[in-house]
Amino acid sequence: MDPIYFDHAATTPMRAEVVEAMLPYFTEKFGNPSSLHAFGREARTALGRSRDRLAGLIGCEPGELLFTGGGTESDNTALFGAAAQYGAVKKHIITTEIEHHAVLHACRQLEHSGYDVTYLPVDSAGRVHPEQLEEAVREDTFLVSVMHGNNEVGTVQPIEAIGQWTRARGILFHVDAVQSLGLLPVDLARLPVDMMSFSAHKIYGPKGVGALYVSKRIAIVPHLVGGSQERKRRAGTENVSGIIGFVRAAELAVSEQERNRLHVQSLRDRMIEALNRTVGPSAFTVNGHPTDVLPHILNVSFPGVDTETMLMSLDLEGIAAASGSACTSGSLELSHVLRAMKLPEDVMRSAIRFSFGFSQNIEQIDTATEKVATILRRLRKT
Incomplete structure (x- = not known):
């Protein structure tokens, strides 16, 4: 039997169209976009076009996008950047107990720096209720x-x-959309969101590249310093080939x-x-919400x-499947979610957790399910 990969929520294989778009920027178009000569101008032009195209796909202005080294950096930049910009007089952040560790660990670090963080609970389906947010907000809350x-x-x-609730009260709202881009609509011209994080390798693009939307209505302090790239909001030479691949993957995913x-919903x-x-x-x-759920993720327990x-x-x-649990010293810890x-x-x-991709088929689902049934029969007899 050919291997079956049910871990697309962890990472996805790059599409051939993405690889093809990236290849020239590893070889003949290798210039540094900060360089003034022709090689640099060529790279800078490609970078600008990519930013324009991605902005058009998600409904924002090109200047509201900064490219990062992935979803984790995007989340970190949003939280640390907002805290540094707005935390001089306001010290309270609200998040949830089920966020990705890129957000949770950033919040823990901010707590060590003197910020207060409220971690909202969720119901048995993993959903936050807006009224809990209303109860948690304080006069010094500056970020959700x-x-x-x-x-x-x-x-x-x-x-x-x-987002509507936070905007009415002048509170910043950040959303980690790493898993949803390409599967749920994202229109930042309509959504009441101030910052949103994305990652390329979840949408059949390359690893090590992502993006952060930062509304022109707000400012953040750079998380990485050392250069004037990304309008002085993220120092470091841009990963031009990765960005080219990211944007090509985003174009395919959105179209x-x-x-x-x-x-993928049919597979689930x-x-x-x-x-x-x-x-x-x-x-x-x-496990999870029965209807309001990402179509490619199925979390199931076999007590x-x-x-x-x-x-x-x-x-x-x-x-290949996964658990959401952390692995420490060779053993799994229970999922915080x-x-x-x-x-x-x-x-x-x-x-x-089984997570599905667009290139998979019903036959793979049936084969895998038969294997699961066989494994369960064997293990429950021992």
């Missing part, structure tokens, strides 16, 4: 950070409602968004249907079979 779609269970947050969304639905048929509805549980054992068994069968959802212990300890 809530992700668009969760990377572990796929739950989609009500960012439009949250094919509806088709790809429907396809098929796996749930197949699991009901092969192992029975009492043998598994789906009685721990996550690590299932992942290793799947790997031996040539099936599932803990925040307050799921039963046996559900948390048996959770597996």
